[in-house]
Amino acid sequence: MNTRNNRDRLPEAADLTEDIIRLKEEIAPYTIYGAEHIEEGARKQMDIAMRLPVTAAGALMPDAHQGYGLPIGGVLATRNAIIPYGVGVDIGCRMALSVFDITETHFYENEAKYKRELIAHTKFGAGHGFQGQYKSDHAVLEREEFNLTPFIKNLHDKAYAQLGSSGGGNHFVEWGIIEFETRDEVLNVEKGKYLALLTHSGSRGLGATLADYYTKLAKEHCKLPAEAANLAYLDLNTEAGHEYWLAMNLAGDYASACHEIIHTKLTKAIGAEVLAKVENHHNFAWKEVWNGEEVIVHRKGATPAGKGVMGIIPGSMTAPGFLVRGKGEKESINSAAHGAGRQMSRSKAIKNISKDEMKKVVTDHKVTLIGAGLDEAPMAYKDIELVMAAQKELIDIVAKFTPKMVRMADDGSRED
Template sequence: KNLHGKAWAQLGTSGGGNHFVEWGIIDFAERDEVLNIDKGRYVALLTHSGSRGFGATIAGHYTKLAKDICKLPREAVNLAYLDLNTAEGQEYWIAMNLAGDYASACHEVIHKRLTKAIGAKVLAKVENHHNFAWKETLNGEEVIVHRKGATPAGEGVMGIIPGSMTAPGFLVKGKGEASSINSASHGAGRLMSRTKAIQSITKSDMKAILKDHNVTLIGAGLDEAPMAYKDINKVMAAQPDLVDVIAKFEPKMVRMADDGSRED
């Protein structure tokens, strides 16, 4: 309850780090029956953000609680956990899911505000969580699957795999590959740490690549420069057994926090 004010104040915001809001063009090579979208090119809005300070506070509180309850050797202290058969575990599970719902609400508010501002008609919407935990059945047993930096890719499950501010993102459909725990990559992944990117990439480098790709950028630090990320096309080529590509998204206008802050 004491987080209500913070949650309300940050509702509909993206936060820092690699969180973004992008307008672009999405290309469907063929009709998709699930989304009821015909073959063609469409204006699309893509957002990446989380549960903001609300979720971060929840995570911090229960991480400390887990370390207090689950005593592990120093080298394994960050692997502390809460048993779901305890009151603390159930309390965290409820709080985590509430944070997930809040993150979803943030996306919904951002999308509604922007589509209303330009008078757009929404034809389809796809959303997926990451950095989250799910109850799933694997090999006939109910387990908790934590996808850190991974996208759910169960059979028929729609997902989004972004590249960078100048590289394409992909709308995908999962194939349900059990050996990958029904998961695929969350994005391209970093090629450089934030520190290395800031030290090795110049503002002129950034401006040049944005110009080459005809991308308008608002905000963002050098730590989020396209060169700091892996080649998304190579990443996608490495996981054809995990997902099918439904459509390709090309970013054209990108908004990010401009202070190089950590994601929240």
């Protein structure tokens, strides 16, 4: 179920100085999917985004919750403008899935081996990376964009050290069982259950540092009223806007390289053949055509879901995830949810969930958990089934993924 949002006319902010960009008086209409599952804070943030003078369209996904600037789960199309906080701190954060020619039975009979390899070939947490002979190499490190400015060039060493690692917070690498109820002709995978590797993380310290730098730059170039300050944008025709666009794409490709390295290492370690691979990202901005005009579509915690586009929507460490195919729904700006979405903030989860409670839920679901803080407890997330039900018009489910062995940052730390 979705609803249209077109709230009452709002008064303009008073006492604005001449250099402050005024917001539109009215909130442009936008579609909300699963409105009954979305907190008021996220809706208020989206209302403000829909009053920006550069806004062309917007939508709110059913996993939405409050963030900085644009809410997580917010989709915003703008005219020739890019919003660093509309992209997010973890630029190009993504999901990657490999489906193997290994049966469910084989996994259960060799769990110790899969746990050993998972620990050996992954590294998590803020500031963590590889040293010496354990560093990975990838063509992304040779990208010319690293020489775009002295500031970006100085991030190269950090990017090299962290290449192939995962971040903190809700980032994970996990083994699970994926079930195709029918043969998928596009992926060329037969009906059945298979072992799969699912990863979630982004551009590590590179993306976080770029996001912080260009958000500050945007706020210098684009002064908005206090309630909209974190939505400061850069004109793509300016040097700063063009520079951020290139840096954002570099960070996105770097995030993809990290996943590629993790999947390559673990595939080799278990001696498997990959039957299918799917990857999609969020926390990014794309140039797309909407209503006949080119716009910049920001998907902050939202999955691209154009017609035929494959995506992965995870639940939690104990809840199922879904391999999906987009339907290309115009009202959602060709988007869908990127996960279950939080129903508790990190601080609230840490305060209200005990280690014993978390352990019981994980044990009851027969999941082997390596690491993770209380802020990532399954109870901190919305019911993925309700989220999926709220977006049936946006995606078709291709297969269902059930987590079996999950690794996350040991201390639950966030990105650096």
